[in-house]
Amino acid sequence: MSNTVIKNVGILLKPRRVTEFSTIIPNLTEWLIRRKKNVFFLNQEEARVTKKFTNIPKQVSFIEAEELHDLDLIITLGGDGTLIGVSRSCTKKSPPIFGVNMGRLGFITEFSKVDYFEELAKTIMGNYEITKLQLYRVNVTKKGKNIFKANFLNDVVVNKNNISRMFTLTVECESELIFNVSGDGLIISSPIGSTAYSLAAGGPITHPNVNALVLTPICPHSLNHRPLVIPDDKSIDIKFPVKEDYLSLTLDGQEAVEIDKGCIVTISKVKNNFAKFIKNPDRTYFHTLKQKLTHGQRENR
Structure with missing residues (x-):
């Protein structure tokens, strides 16, 4: 339960899908303004929002992405990717995020577009609980x-x-060699990310309350290289042979950077920095596993 007074509310949309929100955006904005809330959109969305939603209340304001941390609440309309993108943007302080699933999977997007208003009403009155998820940092030197x-x-x-084609990576933990692995690559996932690409590559499902990182080789050219779970208070260094000209480093499937020979990729926990999501009281982690991934379910025979 939170006693935080919610006054400033941001609405963030899935890019390239603004036209799908022709009814939701005006209704949601008007609903918030009637309850004396200040409503904000991103500056980069101003042209599309004002053009597509001609009946949107004139009281809305627009802010830069760097100002998101000043809001009391952020409502995301999209899927997990939209919610993750907002979480990564709030590097100073993460306001609680109310995720409304407009997509297909919605593994960490807690609320359905069909019936989210009831829980949103409770949230803006300060009646909500937060799920905190650890943020991690990549440094390339x-x-x-x-x-x-x-x-x-x-x-x-x-x-x-x-x-x-196959290449070789050297992975170290606190300067100690973990392994040299040859294959198509390596996935380093957080517990909440363990049900995404890592799971598809054979990695374990890791509960979000476990303070760990999962190292999952992609198609390793050896039966000896299996996924490894390590404490997330340890830093990980990834190095690759100088004969490899370029490799790609992709974060959350949203940002990619090219790294060349001689680079060292260091992964560590961002201390005291969490993504904060409004919790759906009707969902638990294990319920979500069953509902979204059919985990542990048997077919009728």
């Missing part, structure tokens, strides 16, 4: 110089970015 830094929530993938 070359010859001691930092060349890239970003946060992730779900996973980081290292693989080839052009010709699909």
Whole structure:
């Protein structure tokens, strides 16, 4: 239960799908304004919002992505990707996020577009609980110089970015060698990301309350390389042979950077920095596993 007074509310939309919200956006905006809430959209959405939703209340305002941390609540309309993108943007302080699933899977997007208003009404009155998910950071250095830094929530993938062929990675934990693995790449996932790409590559399902990172080789060229779970208070270094010209580093399937020979990729926990999601009282983690992934269910015979 939270006693936080909610006054400033942001609405963030799934990119390229604004036209699907022709009814939802005006209704939601008007509903919030009637309850004396200040409503904000991103500046980058201003042209589309004002053009597509001619009946939207004129009291709405527009802010930069860097100002999202000043809001009391963020409502996302989209899927897991929209929610993850917002979480990664709030690098200073994460306001609670009320995720409305407009997509297909909606594994961490807690609320359905059909019946979310009841829980939203409770939320803006301060009657809500929060689920905190740890954020992690990727630092890429070359010859001691930092060349890239970003946060992730779900996973980081290292693989080839052009010709699909095997390559070798060296993975260390706190400067101690874990393994050298040859294959198509490596996935480093958080517990909440363990049900995404890592799971498809044979990694374990890891409960979000477990403070860990999962290292899952992609198609390893050896039967000896299996997924590994390690404590997330340890830093991980990933290195690759100088004969490899370029590799691709992808964060949460949303941001990609090219890394070349001599780069070291370091992954660590961002201390005291969490993504905060409004919890759906009707959903539990194991319920979601069964509903979204049919985990543990048997076919009738």
